[in-house]
Every structure is written in C-alpha cells, then in structure tokens.
Amino acid sequence: MANQRLKDIIKLSSEINTVQDLDILLERILHETRRIANADAGTIYIRNQDYLVFTHAQNDTLSSRLPEGKKLIYSTFQLPITEKSLAGYSAMTGETIVEDNVYAIEGKPYTFGKSYDEKAGYRTRSMMTIPMKNERNDILGVMQIINARDCGGLIVPFDDDDMLYVNHFAGMASMIIQKAQMTRALLLRMIQMSEMRDPRETGAHVNRVASYSVEIYELWAKHKGLPDREIQVNRDILRMAAMLHDIGKVAISDLILKKPARFSREEFEIIKSHTWQGAKIFMESQSAFDEAARDVAVSHHENWDGTGYPGHIDIVTGEILHKDSEGNPLPLKGEEIPLFGRITAIADVYDALSSKRVYKESWNEEDVYNEIRCLSGKKFDPDLVDVFFECLDVIKSIREKYPETEE
Numbered sequence: 001m002a003n004q005r006l007k008d009i010i011k012l013s014s015e016i017n018t019v020q021d022l023d024i025l026l027e028r029i030l031h032e033t034r035r036i037a038n039a040d041a042g043t044i045y046i047r048n049q050d051y052l053v054f055t056h057a058q059n060d061t062l063s064s065r066l067p068e069g070k071k072l073i074y075s076t077f078q079l080p081i082t083e084k085s086l087a088g089y090s091a092m093t094g095e096t097i098v099e100d101n102v103y104a105i106e107g108k109p110y111t112f113g114k115s116y117d118e119k120a121g122y123r124t125r126s127m128m129t130i131p132m133k134n135e136r137n138d139i140l141g142v143m144q145i146i147n148a149r150d151c152g153g154l155i156v157p158f159d160d161d162d163m164l165y166v167n168h169f170a171g172m173a174s175m176i177i178q179k180a181q182m183t184r185a186l187l188l189r190m191i192q193m194s195e196m197r198d199p200r201e202t203g204a205h206v207n208r209v210a211s212y213s214v215e216i217y218e219l220w221a222k223h224k225g226l227p228d229r230e231i232q233v234n235r236d237i238l239r240m241a242a243m244l245h246d247i248g249k250v251a252i253s254d255l256i257l258k259k260p261a262r263f264s265r266e267e268f269e270i271i272k273s274h275t276w277q278g279a280k281i282f283m284e285s286q287s288a289f290d291e292a293a294r295d296v297a298v299s300h301h302e303n304w305d306g307t308g309y310p311g312h313i314d315i316v317t318g319e320i321l322h323k324d325s326e327g328n329p330l331p332l333k334g335e336e337i338p339l340f341g342r343i344t345a346i347a348d349v350y351d352a353l354s355s356k357r358v359y360k361e362s363w364n365e366e367d368v369y370n371e372i373r374c375l376s377g378k379k380f381d382p383d384l385v386d387v388f389f390e391c392l393d394v395i396k397s398i399r400e401k402y403p404e405t406e407e
C-alpha cells in the first residue's frame with residue numbers, strides 16, 4: 001500500500017514534468033498534493049523577495065457550492081515573510097508545519113489568520129504548511145493543504161504518512177517549479193525585447209491576455225465535451241503561445257512602432273506584417289507548442305466576418321497565396337481562423353480596451369462589454385464571445401492578479 005503510494009508519486013512527478021507553463025503547473029501541483037493527503041483545500045504562495053504572494057487556491061467544499069461550471073474566485077494578496085503567520089514561519093525556517101486545529105494554536109510565534117475563512121464562510125481545521133525549496137535551499141514559495149478528510153469525508157488531522165509523502169512530492173515539485181519559472185522568465189525576456197520596440201506590449205498585458213485566453217478555451221472545451229487530458233495539455237500550450245501573440249513586432253522598425261502620430265497607409269501595411277513575421281519564428285519545429293504559437297501569431301488579427309489581416313499569405317515569404325479582385329490577400333473567415341487565434345483576438349482586444357495606454361485612457365467597464373458584444377459575429381467568433389461573458393468573473397479576477405506595474 002505504502003509502496004504503491006510512493007510509486008504513484010513518482011509517476012505523478014514525471015507526468016507533471018511535461019507541463020511547461022508556470023501557472024498551469026502550480027495548479028496541477030496543488031491539486032495532486034491535495035489528492036495525496038485527501039485534503040479539502042489548499043493554497044500556494046510564491047515568494048517575491050521578502051514577501052509571499054498568494055497565487056493559487058483550491059477548495060472542494062466552496063467549489064461544490066457554486067453553480068455547475070463556475071470557478072472559485074479569489075483575490076491575490078501578499079504577506080511579509082515573518083514568523084507571525086504559518087506560511088511566513090515555514091518560509092523563514094524551511095520547516096514543514098502540521099497543525100491539527102489552527103483555531104487552537106498555542107505557544108507558537110505564529111497564529112492563523114481567520115479573515116479568509118470569515119469572508120468565504122469556511123472553517124479551516126487541520127493544516128499542513130510545506131516550504132518549497134530549490135536545491136540550494138532557497139525558498140521558492142509555500143504550499144498549504146487544508147482539512148484532511150478520512151474515507152467518510154470527516155475532517156481529521158494530517159498524519160505522519162501524509163507528511164512523508166507530501167514532503168517527498170513537494171521536493172520533486174519544487175525542482176519542476178524552478179524550471180518553469182526559468183521558462184516563464186525567458187518568455188518574458190523575449191517579450192521585453194519586442195516591448196522595447198512597442199511600449200504597448202508590457203509583461204502584465206501579455207500575462208493577462210494569456211490567462212484570459214486559457215479561461216475562454218477551457219470553458220469552450222468543456223462545453224464541447226473535450227476530454228480533460230486534452231484540455232489540460234492545450235491550456236498549457238495556449239498560455240505560452242498567447243503570451244507571444246505580438247512577438248513579430250521585433251521585426252518592425254522603431255521608426256514606425258514608436259511614431260507618436262497616426263500611421264500612414266504604408267506604415268500600417270508594414271505593421272500588419274508582425275503577424276506572419278511572428279509566426280515565422282516558430283516555423284522550424286513541429287511541436288504542438290510551435291504550432292499553437294504560429295497559429296496565434298499569424299491569426300490574432302483575422303476577423304470572423306473576413307475583414308481582418310494578414311489573410312492567405314505564405315508565412316515564410318509573406319507572399320500572397322489567394323488574392324481578391326484588387327490583388328490584396330483574401331482574409332480568413334469564420335472557422336478557417338484557427339481556434340487559438342480567435343480566442344487570443346478577444347483576449348487581446350478586451351485587455352487593450354480596458355487598459356490605459358500612452359495614447360488613451362482605459363474605457364469604463366460597461367463600454368468595453370458593449371463593444372465586445374457589438375463586435376460579436378463581426379470581429380469575433382460569437383460562440384467565443386458568449387463563453388467570454390460566461391467566465392467574466394474569472395476574467396475580472398485575472399485583471400487584479402496582473403496589475404500594470406509602471407504607470
């Protein structure tokens with residue numbers, strides 16, 4: 001039995017190793033850790049210098065109170081790494097802490113903050129707080145799993161076995177998190193290179209667009225009844241691909257991108273090429289990620305009604321493949337436009353409208369929604385617009401998670 005549990009954990013670790021996007025990985029790790037100890041809830045904090053940032057939360061009890069298909073909404077916050085909180089103490093000392101009843105902690109430097117429970121209408125009892133460290137023992141973050149359940153569903157303390165297996169798994173997971181953090185940092189660096197050229201593309205913008213895209217995709221895929229495994233894999237791929245939607249701007253001259261005035265017709269033609277120039281970067285390899293990144297880059301400005309760009313052109317040469325009567329490339333239309341491109345288009349426009357940019361103020365919420373509704377069936381796939389509004393509460397919480405850092 002114990003041996004089987006260990007085998008499961010090793011298998012899980014190698015499975016998790018195939019996930020590449022940091023956010024998706026953290027979600028999986030939290031889910032699997034909870035499963036190992038049969039815990040009702042859990043949270044992950046990621047370290048940012050002297051703070052722990054609350055990034056992920058799962059709670060079976062609270063989720064079961066939501067209507068079908070709805071996700072748990074939580075707001076992010078950060079707490080200083082001090083010995084006053086359970087997570088802070090664990091991050092400071094590198095120790096795993098097991099408490100049987102967090103409301104009755106006595107004689108310890110830390111206490112349990114009840115405010116989350118009070119707001120959510122939840123009761124935390126048993127809790128295991130596990131530090132996540134890299135091989136140099138630097139703290140990457142802290143994971144908390146909450147309310148272990150026995151086979152009858154009753155809340156019980158975490159036992160020694162749970163602690164052994166969870167710690168073992170957290171150790172392996174930490175290494176994988178570190179790798180994903182490096183991948184994320186590399187992607188953001190690539191984006192910074194294009195951002196230096198186009199001040200509109202900030203790290204926060206691309207993170208938001210990627211997260212919105214993933215939410216829209218997931219709900220769409222669930223409606224379609226796609227298998228869970230396929231959804232998970234695609235979420236991972238889409239998140240990274242959507243981050244790179246405008247990477248082709250690296251190929252556009254600064255003189256045009258940074259021009260303070262309106263673009264001329266010729267300049268706009270050049271700007272349009274960022275779509276296929278971006279797709280070209282992912283031409284070489286045939287991995288599912290490269291394919292997705294190619295689709296998103298080339299088709300995120302195509303419109304559902306066939307009025308977008310760049311249309312039917314050769315990604316490598318930019319040559320027009322199908323021309324209209326005036327010699328312009330025939331745009332893609334409807335489902336000819338790859339799904340990931342259609343999704344990223346909504347996410348990108350939504351974020352652009354609701355954010356402040358150098359040349360404009362942010363629109364107010366209602367105006368943004370009206371505009372998106374109005375563009376349904378014109379610029380956007382109407383089915384996806386419906387899905388967008390269906391998961392609007394999650395979309396809004398993502399806005400909070402990735403605020404604009406520089407004003």
Ligand SMILES: [Fe+2]
Pocket residue numbers: 245246274300301
């Ligand atoms: Fe673009």
Ligand SMILES: [Fe+2]
Pocket residue numbers: 201205209245246348
């Ligand atoms: Fe964008």
